[in-house]
Amino acid sequence: MTSEVQQKGKLAKAASYILNIKTTCEKNEALSKIAEQLIIDQDYIIAENAKDLAKGEQQGMPASTLDRIMLNKERVEAMSSAIQLLVELNDPVGSLLERIEKDNGLLIEKRLVPIGVIGMIYEARPNVTVDAATLSLKTGNAVILRGSSSAKFSNIALVASIHRALSKTAIPVDAVQLIEDTNRETVKELFHLKEYLDVLIPRGGKALIDLVVNEATVPVLETGAGNCHIYVDHTADYVKAEKICINAKTQRPSVCNAAESLLIHPDWFKEHGKQLLSAMHQAGVTIIGDATVCQALDFAELATVEDYATEYLDLKISVKIVENVYEAIEHINKYGTNHSEAIITEDQLVADTFLNSVDAAAVYHNASTRFTDGFEFGYGAEIGISTQKLHARGPMGLPALTSTKYFIHGNGQIRE
Ligand SMILES: NC(=O)C1=CN([C@@H]2O[C@H](COP(=O)(O)OP(=O)(O)OC[C@H]3O[C@@H](n4cnc5c(N)ncnc54)[C@H](OP(=O)(O)O)[C@@H]3O)[C@@H](O)[C@H]2O)C=CC1
Numbered sequence: 001m002t003s004e005v006q007q008k009g010k011l012a013k014a015a016s017y018i019l020n021i022k023t024t025c026e027k028n029e030a031l032s033k034i035a036e037q038l039i040i041d042q043d044y045i046i047a048e049n050a051k052d053l054a055k056g057e058q059q060g061m062p063a064s065t066l067d068r069i070m071l072n073k074e075r076v077e078a079m080s081s082a083i084q085l086l087v088e089l090n091d092p093v094g095s096l097l098e099r100i101e102k103d104n105g106l107l108i109e110k111r112l113v114p115i116g117v118i119g120m121i122y123e124a125r126p127n128v129t130v131d132a133a134t135l136s137l138k139t140g141n142a143v144i145l146r147g148s149s150s151a152k153f154s155n156i157a158l159v160a161s162i163h164r165a166l167s168k169t170a171i172p173v174d175a176v177q178l179i180e181d182t183n184r185e186t187v188k189e190l191f192h193l194k195e196y197l198d199v200l201i202p203r204g205g206k207a208l209i210d211l212v213v214n215e216a217t218v219p220v221l222e223t224g225a226g227n228c229h230i231y232v233d234h235t236a237d238y239v240k241a242e243k244i245c246i247n248a249k250t251q252r253p254s255v256c257n258a259a260e261s262l263l264i265h266p267d268w269f270k271e272h273g274k275q276l277l278s279a280m281h282q283a284g285v286t287i288i289g290d291a292t293v294c295q296a297l298d299f300a301e302l303a304t305v306e307d308y309a310t311e312y313l314d315l316k317i318s319v320k321i322v323e324n325v326y327e328a329i330e331h332i333n334k335y336g337t338n339h340s341e342a343i344i345t346e347d348q349l350v351a352d353t354f355l356n357s358v359d360a361a362a363v364y365h366n367a368s369t370r371f372t373d374g375f376e377f378g379y380g381a382e383i384g385i386s387t388q389k390l391h392a393r394g395p396m397g398l399p400a401l402t403s404t405k406y407f408i409h410g411n412g413q414i415r416e
């Protein structure tokens, strides 16, 4: 018997061949219809979402996880408006990257093309269902979605709404597939769906990413956990440091681009450490410090080596005193996850050393790590934040969902 994954993979592949010849106008019309349909269906979507929330509450899920799953009128409207923004963005498909005219008259053009079928395994956040589907459609790709079991009812409702919208357009309904069987074994089927999948994007914690990278035989675009640091150098401006550290830690502690660790120069710590960490503590942050920090502050708890490797995803931060920018870089390259790293300094040379030597997808000088986001970078949304180096790095918006193809135009040339 053919499995759900096999069946939906086959349908998505067939749809991808239809989709890749659709015009930008046809794709945009379909996106606008989806934006409208989500609003029409919002009561149904919110009612289905309530089933996920009730299940989560019964299982004793923390409030931060329930908040990630929760949909209300405002959030559905935000999803719909994000799609309208995507409509406005340039369609990269067809863009000419290179044009070579050979002496024999051959014209070689290198253009951006859809990847084909994208597989997505992702966390319990229903808006990712809509982001992934719409980014894929705009770039002429079909998508197979496998969201978390914790958001199952919400995802089924959202994809039903997307299908209702697509059925009124030139874009095939089969271009968006949702795997409804949330058994973890079905996830593994995607790892080997070579016949139908062109790329698999896992979006979630380290355990999921390691599993996919180690086991998948299909090409993988790796996203990753965010153990993000801020290094406060001895020339750092206090006002900037406080604003950035509090924003990076507290604005949305559960996301991958939130700061998890502070590294501070000893001279700066002597002068401003107490003021900064007290302000963070007052903002609700638990300070897990090294011996120097704990000696200076009675509210700090002592850090272990594990703390430096931990992505808390909570109102908690580890704090370590480092001798200089070189020790900061060494620490980050050892404990970081190649996601987003920041330095606060007024010294441009120190900043340049940090930005060039830290191995991460996004490096910041005097700004919050929270900006690593597709919308903030101008991509409308992101399908994930890549922490690998090949094909795409950082927030993956529309261009990251394309490949290239050579189009060669001749008039009878043969190779001598
Ligand atoms: N770089 C990026 O783009 C992003 C990174 N993140 C990172 O993700 C993490 C938070 O996500 P979290 O909620 O923990 O997500 P998880 O990693 O727990 O889950 C993500 C998805 O993978 C599935 N899954 C997890 N483990 C397995 C397994 N062993 N076998 C099969 N399927 C599996 C889950 O299914 P099910 O839930 O049904 O079990 C879910 O659909 C943080 O580390 C955060 O930094 C988050 C968003 C974006």
Ligand SMILES: N[C@@H](CCC(=O)OP(=O)(O)O)C(=O)O
Binding pocket: 123, 125, 254, 255, 256, 257, 370, 372, 373, 374, 382, 385
């Ligand atoms: N796009 C996000 C960051 C990445 C993300 O989606 O994180 P998560 O909430 O863990 O699923 C943002 O900063 O808004």
